[in-house]
Amino acid sequence: MPGITCVYDCRKHLPFPDGSVRGIFCEHFFEHLDYTEEVPIFLSECARVLQPGGVLRLIVPDVERYLRAYLADGWQALSAIRPLDDQHTDFFLGCRYNTKMEFINTMFRQGHEHKFGYDYETLAFVLRRYGFRQVVRQSFEVSLRPELAIDQAVRASESLYVEAVR
Known part of the structure; x- marks a missing residue:
């Protein structure tokens, strides 16, 4: 959200209470997580901190x-x-x-920074596996939560937009 900044290594834990967050925005970050080690922790943490009905917006290279x-x-x-x-x-x-x-x-x-590549099928699978009940393919600046539609226009042509609801 505009005006709110939190710098934190979220590969291990998210510093928020259970069910306290309305939305999480991740643009060109998720592909930098190790699929077998870090993705399960990160997605479980997102599901933990999101309110029921909360939205996780993931944008990755398509x-x-x-x-x-x-x-x-x-x-x-x-x-x-x-x-x-x-x-x-x-x-x-x-x-x-x-x-x-x-x-x-x-x-x-x-340069070994990207750990995993995603298509919609794989991203939807892993999101459902770690506790998200609804997964929706979105597009640039289209979101279930308008405040999460803060995408970088310069990356639109190469990006896959997916939202998951807790």
Whole structure:
């Protein structure tokens, strides 16, 4: 929420009482968690602190979108997701890609920072597994809780938007 900032290592615990939070917003963070070790803890903690009916909004790189673009001929589909110049240089990262597979590996490894890639099916599965009763695929700036629609426009073309209700 605007005006509220909490800096905390939430891979182990969230510093809020049970059922005390209306909404949680995570943009391009979740893919940095280890799927087997950190995701279960984080999602269990989110479910614990959210009020009944509370919403967790997760925004991650959309693996399915990237892989469909990879399979398309040429570079046009990839450039539509991630801005590249005519030499296949990434406007954000500044690196030049010689092949589409170099591009894909850079997106999903990010110097070993990204731990797991998600499509909607996998994200919905893991959210339900850790206590969320309703999972909804959303889009840029569309949310079950309008105060959680604070997405970065610059990431919209590459993002998967998912909300889970406790």
